[in-house]
Amino acid sequence: MVVLNRVDDNPERRMTIVEHLAELRTRILWSLGSLVLATALAAVFVSQILEVLRRPLGDLLAAQTANGQPAVVLITTEPTEAFGVFIKVALLSGLILSFPMHIYQTVMFVAPGLLPHEKRLLYTFLPFATASFLAGVIFGYFILLPPAIQFLLTFGVDYQIAQPYIKVSSYIDLVVRLLLWIGVAFETPIFMLILGRLGILRYAQISRFRKYAIVGAWVAAALITPTFDPVNQTLVALPLMVLFEIGAQLVRLFGKR
Numbered sequence: 001m002v003v004l005n006r007v008d009d010n011p012e013r014r015m016t017i018v019e020h021l022a023e024l025r026t027r028i029l030w031s032l033g034s035l036v037l038a039t040a041l042a043a044v045f046v047s048q049i050l051e052v053l054r055r056p057l058g059d060l061l062a063a064q065t066a067n068g069q070p071a072v073v074l075i076t077t078e079p080t081e082a083f084g085v086f087i088k089v090a091l092l093s094g095l096i097l098s099f100p101m102h103i104y105q106t107v108m109f110v111a112p113g114l115l116p117h118e119k120r121l122l123y124t125f126l127p128f129a130t131a132s133f134l135a136g137v138i139f140g141y142f143i144l145l146p147p148a149i150q151f152l153l154t155f156g157v158d159y160q161i162a163q164p165y166i167k168v169s170s171y172i173d174l175v176v177r178l179l180l181w182i183g184v185a186f187e188t189p190i191f192m193l194i195l196g197r198l199g200i201l202r203y204a205q206i207s208r209f210r211k212y213a214i215v216g217a218w219v220a221a222a223l224i225t226p227t228f229d230p231v232n233q234t235l236v237a238l239p240l241m242v243l244f245e246i247g248a249q250l251v252r253l254f255g256k257r
Contacts, residue, residue, distance in 0.1 A: 136186025
């Protein structure tokens with residue numbers, strides 16, 4: 001029977017493919033179970049979560065235009081849209097709540113195949129990776145979203161293009177996508193440091209490609225931000241460049257020589 005090596009406290013221990021698949025099934029079932037429970041819990045608080053997601057609109061929801069019309073109105077245009085938003089918010093919130101369990105199950109599945117020093121590296125940096133993601137979400141919510149939403153929703157009124165009646169599903173998709181990618185972007189220093197500790201990434205390589213990283217930060221900012229104005233793109237590009245430089249210095253100080 002085909003076997004795969006498994007590095008653990010007993011170097012002679014080997015796992016068959018069937019055992020690997022059985023373990024993978026167990027990990028997936030635990031992850032799905034935690035997701036279902038967390039989603040059910042989040043469904044109870046969807047109204048409160050939606051209120052938090054609407055806050056970047058600020059005073060726009062209560063403001064009025066010169067002709068007495070509401071400045072911004074969130075609407076539904078399909079019979080199933082409100083229900084779809086409810087399910088999406090509950091599911092995404094459940095995914096966030098159950099994120100630690102997903103990480104734990106992933107680590108428990110891959111850890112037996114890692115060398116001891118790789119295991120220590122993985123266990124050490126997992127909390128920092130989670131903290132970095134949360135820091136990115138907080139940055140996006142408090143720093144990036146308010147000016148971006150303000151620009152997008154007042155542009156049509158200021159230039160008398162159209163009165164903004166925004167589909168609530170479109171607004172939620174925009175907010176979630178922006179926060180998600182900003183959170184992922186904030187993982188950059190941790191990811192670079194892990195590669196540096198493993199000897200895959202060297203500071204000399206980073207120095208050679210720094211100028212390309214700067215261009216990449218602006219390209220990523222253009223993809224992440226929902227607007228084309230330079231102010232909001234700068235709000236994303238500058239932190240990305242700073243995060244890259246932090247990662248570069250971490251590799252210089254703590255990367256494998």
